[in-house]
Structures are given as C-alpha cells and as structure tokens.
Amino acid sequence: MKSLRRDLSSDPHTANVTSKVFVRSTKSGKVQKIVRELYLRQDIPCSSRLCTICPSVAPTDANGNIAPFVLSEQPAGTTAFPRGHYIVPDTNALLNGMDLFEHTGAFYDVIILQTVLEELKNQSLPLYNRLLALIKTDEKRFYLFFNEFRLETHVRRGQEESINDRNDRAVRTVAKWYMEHLRMVTKRSKKEKALPAIVMITDDKENLRKAKEENVTALSLENYVSGLEDADRLLDMINESKEAREAKEARGELFYPEYYSMSKMMTGLRAGNLHQGVFNVSPYNYLEGSVKVAAFDKPLIIMGRHNSNRAISGDVVVIEVLPKDQWNSPSTKIVDEEVVTKNDNPDAEDNEAVVTEREQRALQEEVRHAHGKNLEGRPQPTAKVVGIVRRNWRQYVGTVDSTSTSSHTTGRRQQNVFVLPMDKKVPKIRVRTRQAADLLGQRILVTIDAWNRDSRYPTGHFIRSLGELETKDAETEALLLEWDVQYKPFPKSVLDCLPSEGHDWRVPESKEDKGWTGRRDLRDLLICSIDPPGCQDIDDALHARQLPNGNFEVGVHIADVSHFVKPNNAMDLEASVRGTTVYLVDKRIDMLPHLLGTDLCSLKPYVERYAFSVLWEMTPNAEVVSADFTKSVIRSREAFSYEQAQLRIDDPSKTDELTQSMRTLLHLSKILRQKRMDAGALNLASPEVRIEADNDEVGDPLADVKTKAMLATNSLVEEFMLHANITVAAKIYSTFPQTAMLRRHATPPPQNFEELINQLTRKREMRLDVSSSGALAESLDRCTDNENPFFNTLVRILATRCMTSAEYFSAGAHAESEFRHYGLASPIYTHFTSPIRRYADLLVHRQLAAAINYEGEDGRATIEGSITRNRLEDICRNINYRHRNAQYAGRASIEYYVGQALKARSEKLAADGVDTGIEEDGYVMRVFENGVVVFVPRFGIEGVVRLEDFVLPGDTANRSVEERRELVTRRESDFDPEDYTLKVTEKWQGSSDRAMTVELFQRVRVNVSSVKEESGRGVGKRRVRILILNGK
C-alpha cells in the first residue's frame, strides 16, 4: 500500500498563496472552522518618503494616483538615534502607552502593523478606535502597514509556535524588512548616511532577547521614553496595570472575588440565572449601585464594594441575584466617598481591607435600618457583580487628593497618590506619578488602567493637566471632557468643505442659476424670526398671511443646511460625530463651522437666504387644510428677540403688516396649543435658569442668573415648530417606512411613578393618575398648593425625572404603535427645525428633500436622502448619546457659573467683613436619614444638606465649614421613611427646643454660599453650601 501526499512547497505558485485558519464561535452557539485564503502581494508600499521604489509600484486609485506617503524623510531623532527613527510598536506597547502615542510632544513616524492592529482590536476596542483615529490624522504620521499581505513580511506560523510568538516574530520581521528595504533604496544616494533607525518597541522580555539575536533594534517602552525630553512627565503616562501586576504577583492578597469565566457567564445568561445590564452608581451613595436588567421591571440593587466587585459606573456587568436573606431596602443615607474614606493611604496596602472599618459601619447601619422597618421599605432584591462584559472606562477629570501625597516630596521620586474624580460615581483612582507636588491644585486628566483583585482601588495613570483649579479654561475643558464633547477646532479637511466664497457667498441673482432649480421664490413674503436675545444661529423664521378665501397661509422656514453640507464629506462626518451644538454659559461648541452656522445658513434679517419651507393653509380655527413642503429663497424682514416681539405685538399703535402677521401667528398658536393640551400633552418642567453674562464688573454677579421667563412669543415659536416637526415626520415616514429618522418618547412604565405617587398621597393627599399622558397632565394640574405656588413646578420636575428620555430612532426599529411621543401626545414626531445645531434635523432635511423629489443643483438630492438602516441606527445611537451629554454639560456649566457668581459675591463682600451668604427659598426634594436634598429655584441648583448644615434655633448661620463639621458629632437625627420627615436635634443640650423638623415638599428658607474647604481632605475644593435656616 502506497501513500501519496502532494507536496506543495516546491510549487512556485503556492509561495504567494497561504491561508489563515481559525475557529469562530457565533452568538447562536455555532462553532465554525474558518479558512481565509491570503494572496500575498509585493506592491504594498513602505510609505517612507525616502523610498524611491515603492511609489512606482504602489497600487493606484481610479485616477492613477497613489496614496500619499506618510513617514517623514527626516524623522525626529533622539539622543540614542541622532539620525532619526521610525517606531514599530508591538501590541503591548500600544496597550500600555496609548496616551504616549497620542501625545503631541513625541511619537511621530510610527509604523502600525496590521497584525498589531488586529491584536489590539481583540484586546481593547476603545484603544483600537483611538489608534484608528491616530492613523487617520496627518499630523502624527502613523502609517498602517499591511504586513500580512506583503510577501516579504508575511510570517507563516511554525508547527509548535504559539500565536503570540508568531505575532512577535511578525513584528521583528517587519522591522528587519524596513531596515533592509530602506538601505537598499537609498544605496549610493546621499540619503544613505542619514538613514533613520527602525526602533521596535516591546515590553516582552523574550521578544527583546530575540530581537537582539536577530539584530533588530528593540527597546522597552520605558527605556525608550526615558531617552526622550520631558521623560518624567511622559513616564507617568505609561499604563500602570502591568507594572503593578508584576510587582504584586508574590503577595497575592486578594480583596475581591474572582469573576466568573466567560463561558460560565454565557451559560448563566442563556439559562437566565445571571443577568446583564449597565452598572449605575447612586448619586447620593457611592456604595450603592443598581443594574436594570431585561428580566425585571425594577432595577436590582447592588450594595457595598464587595458586591459591586470592581465595577465602575457605566460598565456592562453580569450580576447574580443574592439569596433572599441578603435583600435590602435601598439606602436612605447620603454616603460620600470623600468623607468616609478620608484617611486612606495610597501606599500602605498591606493592612487594607476591602471594606474599611468606617465603610463597614456605614453599611451595617443601613442593614440594621432595613431590618428594623420592613413595613413600608420592604427589602428589595439585591445582587452581586460576577463578571464584566465590557468596561466603559474613559478618561476622568479629577484632582489629586492632597492628603494622599507625602509631605516630604523631595526631587522626582515616584509616589502613589489618589486622584478624586469630578464624577462622584467613580471611585478614587490610585496613580503613580513623579510630579505629585506640581499636580496639587490642578485639574488633571487621568485614566483607569486596571482594577485587580488585590487592589482596593483602581489603578490608573496621569495623562495631562488642564490647568489650575477654578480657572475658567480648566473648568470649562474639564466639563467638556467629562461629558465627552468634541471641542477641538474643526480640522482643515472639514473647513475645506465650506463654500469657497466664504462670507461673500450670496444667493445667485439670476433665476437661471442652478442654485434656483427646484426652489420657490418666497422673497416677497413678510418673514421674521423670533429667538432668544443675542442669537446668532437663526434656524427658523415664520410668516402668516390671509388668503383670499379667508383662510391663512402659515409658513415655517428653516435654514437650508443640507444645501451646504453634502453627505459623507468630512464636514458631514464631523457633524454626525458631534451630533449637536453644545451651549455653555460663556461658550458655544458648534456642530458646524462658524461660517455656516452664524452666517450662510443662519436666516439673518435683510439678506436673502436659502430655506426649506413648510407651508400650511389653515382655517381661522387652525385646522390644517393642506400642507406643502418646498425648498425656497427667503428674505427675513426682521430678527426679533422674544421680548421685542412681545412688545411689538402688545403695542396697539403698531399696525404694519409684519406685526399683524405676528398677531395672526400668535392667535393661531394659542389654538394649536390648546388642541395639543386637549390631546393630553404634558406641560413638563425642568429646573432651568439662564445666565445673561453681560460682564459688568460693578453689579451683583448673581443678577445675571435669571430663571427662564415664559413669554407668549416663546410658545408661539414652539407651537409652530412642533407642528412643522409633526407634519414633516408624517411625510418622511410615508416615503421611508424603514429608514425615516424619527423621535419618540416612550410611555414610562407605571412603576417609575410609584415612589412619587406614594409621596404625594402621604404628604399632600394628592393622587397622580399615570394611566395616560392626558390623565397625568390633568392630575398634575390639580397638584397645587395655594400657599406654595412653586409646589406645582416642583411636582412637575419630580414627575419629569420619573420618565424616560426621548430618543431618535429609525422608523424600522419600532412598531408604528411605539412611535408615540408621550410628552407631546403626538403619534409621530421628528426634529426638523434646527439643522444648524442638531444633526438629526440635517438628516431629516435630506429625507424630506428626497420625499418631495427635490433634485438639487446636481440632481443628487434624491439619492442623498436615502441611508441604510444600519448606518441610521448607528447615527441615532451616537446623537442620542451626544444629545444627552450636551444637556448635562450645559447644566454643569450653569452650576459652575452659579458657584462662581456666589464666590465673586462673597469676595466682594469679604471686604466688609464675613460672607453671610444669600438667603433664598428652597424646597425639599428628597429626605434621607442623615440629610435632605434641597432645590433652590432662584439658582436652579439642588444640593445636599447634611446634619451639620441645619441651623437650629439659637444657632448662628455664620459659622465656617470647620466649625459646622464639629457640630455633626453632637447632632442626632430621627428619620421617618414612611412620613418622609427628618428631625434634627442637638444632643448635648438635652432640651427639645433645639430641634428642627423638615419634611418632603416643604418650603424652607436657605442660606446659599460658596465655601472652600480649608483643611482636611479635598483642600481647596469649592462647593456650594446650603444651610437650612428654618423648619417646622
């Protein structure tokens, strides 16, 4: 018997064919062997500008151009490589030092291998995305080299070789190839002498050793960075986790339980024993988290550090429900990490327990409490984290905890410090730094690298400093970073997409011009815009006129942004990433470049502008007879502020046509509003104030803080915008049943309101009917208190918080019955009216243009409207996220401004003596066991009032923070969770007259001031302090 096996190795045609074999497990549990054939090529360029050969062989695009070469002719040198060098990092180098690679001071001319990129993708998706972004930018000169596809650099895996070893060999092979390749192409040219070195960066010892054997220049990341300028600062940016892991290997003291294996979690998830969800930390108690899972209506509670098992707010976790005897009621106590874990030492880990004694005590108290009062606050199911599906770690803004730095910092010794993140839900982060002394009192950016079982706190590393605490620039950047707002100036590629005429762009005069194709001439209509004062990006304008038949023609004209922003160019992509314009108190982060937003698109008065118009014919009773959509050219007659418009309408002496048309609009808007309310729309409230910064140094800074006034003209504009949005939504849905961009507000589940209903019943004997939005609106109207006019607003604020937030979605993602916008009581809704500041509106414009068969200048407009559902859903996900963050950032900005205004005021008063704060009305929003949350409408802020901040009768408000803090030991509280009341008494006096009782919804006089911690932990940290002056 003869066996014959064809030997392919001798076949010259097989050298460039190889295959990649791996096992793929699909979600449905299928396990497949996947074979990918690779056809190796020799035309993949090295992309070095030194090279003379590659430009002639590199593949060209349709126009015969090759991709521009990336790597510089004269790369930067270091002391070790004076002739310049190219960097070839391996995967670990990128994992450990991504911040370094992003640093603008060093790490230029980097060759990223396909092998490395793929490995990175498997290990960390966020890092992978950051690397992709780096490769895309031109400045850093990162070149993605497809080494696996190039014949010379492809590496076949050996018989007994592990994947890691093979990949390491691939990196070495590339480094070697580059060396030889560059030497060859520069032979006998004058560049020969100035040949840059190829430096491989790896932290793998074995790899370093082999590199040495093979004559490849290789350095560990740390060694390489040490040779750079400013090494101290750069060294701090290396990922700490690896080092820490190696250092601690020996000790092996473990504080946290191990995570389940992936397969065990998957088994549990499929079987329904385990649940997956996003881990959220309570804003009032950092030790308590909750996870909303699909299987249950209410979120499961996770108590204490041990159960949360290294999860950080935002992580996607897998949880297991605890046995019933460990169930607990949600905490009624305010627990602040900064106060509880005051004196932790970041270096001394030997004696640290997972739960410090103080934490333990805080937890025990809660348990006791839960066991004591099981009638009302019956125990809730609790759970523990058993695994992490995805970490959602980002970069965190924080400050160095001054008490954690050692006092004798001489020289540049590396030491451990704690960084307190601005976000209270994030635990403090242990960071090793050589510049601890410099960083005190600075806003700094850090990132979390790891949280191992043997470490009580996560470890991270320093990225950069934003500047001094409380400086405007640092604080603004801090909150932009915290809310992930893209605030970098627009790159050149985006600005290149702007019209070349710049500010001189005009609507073409000749109607023969292609710009006029498909546009209606509406220049003779009396159109005006009404916006907040000082508004530059005018999205919308209106007009109304009577028709011969007695009906009215009403037009809403929206800036035609889609004319300027074409799909899929750099500007469009940038806008889709930004998603929305972000408004801060003193800054606006635009979605579109300035030129478009405030000039070319903006419907400024007295000039002709392109617009997208919605025209209705309405009866005098505001019944719509017909609706029409058209691209148009308009000329706005006037840009009013709300006040100006109101004054003009109210002024009976004005009888010109424009004013008349505004009166018509107002009249119709009132009818529309009434109809909407009848349909069950909610009148919601959010605690908003507006800051009018007019920068007068003399006046009271607090005078700038104004609660938003609601004028009739506000609602005029709002009604017509809503109406336009609804009309457009129906139109695009009929044309794009799957891919219309819509907005919905889901009906909130009734259990969301349980707590509020209970509170209202108990405290005010009021009923809240949440069976429908109409019923809710009606019952909210009944929630009034004659003595307390703000009470109704307070209830509305609380009710709003019980609801889900509205979201963008693609029409195919939900059934038509789910399209409903709960708050507006509209069966369908979208955003059409603010394309300058919202990306969703821009997409809707494109869809509407396609829906009305508008062809545009180049006849492509109909195609531009279509979009695949997957792409649309990606966009929706992003803009929902950006939209939410923009709101948070705006609020945070106002909060910061209020704090600063209070501070400025106190500094002004300090000259006369002591700061006494400012007295205002406040309302109790929540009652805890050791404090209450008070909302101060005047400033739109809510704050925690702790026991020591109750000014009891006979006490003086005028005490410093430290004096107050001493009071806490003598204070006692009596908390009634069923009655939502808190009684604070002074212990040592023993007399009952030094007591104060506060209850939910109560109006209290409060003293608001801005204080700075003078000693102890968090020195220099400024916060708004609220003192309660009177109770019952």
Add this chain to the structure above:
Amino acid sequence: MAAQRQASSASQTPHLSPAELSYLYTSLSLPGTPIRPDGRSPTQFRPLAAETDILPGTNGSARVGFADGTQAIVGVKAEVERTALGIQALSTAEQQDYAAAGNDDRGGGNNGGSKQGSVSGSGQGSWVQMAIEIPGFRDDDALPVFLAEMMREPLVESVSGGGEGGMVGGLKGRLVINRRWHWRLYIDVLLLSQPLSYPLPLLSLTTHLALLATKLPKLKSKGEEDPFFDDDWNAAEYLYPRVKSTKHSSIPGSISVHKVRPPVTLLVVSVAENIIFDPSREEIAVADAVLAISVTYDTDFDRLKLLSIRTIDPPSRLTQPGVPNSENVATLGSTTAAEESVIVNPSTGEEEVPGVWRPRRGGVKRATIAKMIKMVLEKGGVGEEVLDGLEGVEVG
C-alpha cells in the same frame, strides 16, 4: 439506468460471456494459488494513493484513489448541538445504575433512545450522519443508502475501552461535550469516478483516513457550562486521540499513533476454496460469496476485533448460465462423454461441467466464512496490514 439500479446489490456486473465467467472462475478457484486477472496474490490490495486534509474548510478530509482510476473524497464536518434531554432522562441521570440495568432488559432495539440520559460517556448513534454520493445514483437509491448504513453502523457501535489515549464510549462517547451539549458529525462521502468495482472498500478506507485527520476545536469551558472553544485552530484536538508511540515503532516517520482507530470495512470474496481480498469487478462477478467485514483495533487486547459481517448478494447469481455441449442443439453429440464428465463443485456441492458456467446459487460453507474472518483478524493478517498502511498516511 434500470439495469444499473438492479445491479445495485454489488455494483455493475460486467458483461462477460458465460465462457469468460467460467474461465475466470476456474483460474480463481485453482486450489492454493489462484490466478487473478491482474496478477495479484489473493491478499494483495490494488495500489492506492491517499492524502489527507485536502479540503481546508472541513474538520478533516481525505482522498483515496485506486490504481484502476476510482477515486473518493470524504469530508468530515462537526457542529455543536444541544442535547435534547427528556424529563425522564434527567431523573435517570441521578440513578444511573438503575437506568443502566433497565436498558439491558429492553434490548438492542431501543438502544439509542434509552441511552439518552445516562452518564456523559455515552452518546447517540444519530449524532453521526453519513451521506454518500455516487455518480449516476440518486441519494435515495438503494446502493448509497445501504453503503452509508453499512459504514456508519460499525463506526458508531464500536465501543472501545478507556485507558490512556482511549476513547470512553467509542466515537459516540467522544462526541459528548457535557450533559447538555454534543458534537454532531457530518461525514460526506463522494465517489468521484464511476463505480467500477463495488465501492465499499474504497469509501471505507477514505472515511477511515478522513476521520483520523479530523480535529475538533479545543474546549475551554469546563463541566456543564455552555461550550466555549479556543479560537486557535492549531490547538484543535484530534477526534481520535493520539498517543506517543511506545512499541509500534514499525511505522516510520510518525511520532504519535492512534490507540483507537475508526473501523474499516473490507470486502472479501470466496471463489471455491480460495479467499480473495480487494476483489476487482470481474472477480466479484464470479464470486461464490461476497462479505463486508468490519474490523477495528481492540485497545484492550491490542489486536483486531470483529465488528460486523454482512453478506452481499453476489452478482454471479444473476448471470446467464452457459450451456454444456451435451445440451446444446448446435453441438449435439459432437463431444465425447468423457469431456462431459460431471464434477462436483467443492464449495456448493452442485454438479458442474468444467468450462461451462453455472451461476453460483446456494450458500457458502461455514468453514469458508470462518477462514475469511480468520485471515482478516489474525495477527499480522490482512486487517492489520491495511490499518497499519492507513496509519502510515501522513495526517495533518
């Protein structure tokens, strides 16, 4: 076509005249030293060429080509599947002993069903699916169906002992991942050429090789967890585990050998007293008996073990008989009586006239079958030779 299907019992019968058949029969039945048309010795196999791993997309594959031009390829694919567990099975899992006893009483007919819930060592025969494609036949024709079952049956029913490198519960046991999950094996056999001879030996050898080359992804999860596999194909493990060779170093070049191997099915024919292996089409046409003998290694005793014997309807039964001169009208009386003397066929006991073909009818002697089996099974016999030869094919 109809004729072809009719012939499905043992491949197409060559169109040989009764005289040719008789000549062939006489040559093959020469006592002790049969003369085969192609000059082979009775136990000699036709030369074959074999290679494995020819289909990269499969878990294991092989190609075998005989010198007469017949070729087959086999691909093996494996898929993870959830094991259907009945309530009864769940409860029986706890009381295995009792359940095992119950199974014995019920007998073999209910084998597959009753074994469901028992210990993780046992799987179900239905987890192995075999499909055979033969040119010119539909997949529901008798020949492919019969062949598939003939090869599948010994495959799933051969249960070997455990021990180092062994497979507890045989192939079925190997397919069990845990109580809730198992592998399902699809064996696709494709005959590339026309079935010139009865294709069973070719297909069986190819399947054997393909199974030897079959790998399953390495399991990473433990115990009763949902299965989770290593994504590195190089880490995949052989379906038939290999152990380092200790004593069987007779095979050059191979470091590891299989302790457990899939069975092979050999085709053996008897012509008169002679036993002939790997018969060609012409040889089958005159055979007295055709047997398909499935054997495998018995790891416990380190020798071959008989798994099954199937008799295959010999095509000679359907051939046209020759007419003796004495009965032929054309030649009537032209021959002498001496030439016409009747000889008793030793294997069938029928009376025969030499040189005149008579279809073989009736049975085969017990002793002949015993001899056939012995030749396959004995140490150093044909079976061992074949298995060792296949082992020598470089796998992987």
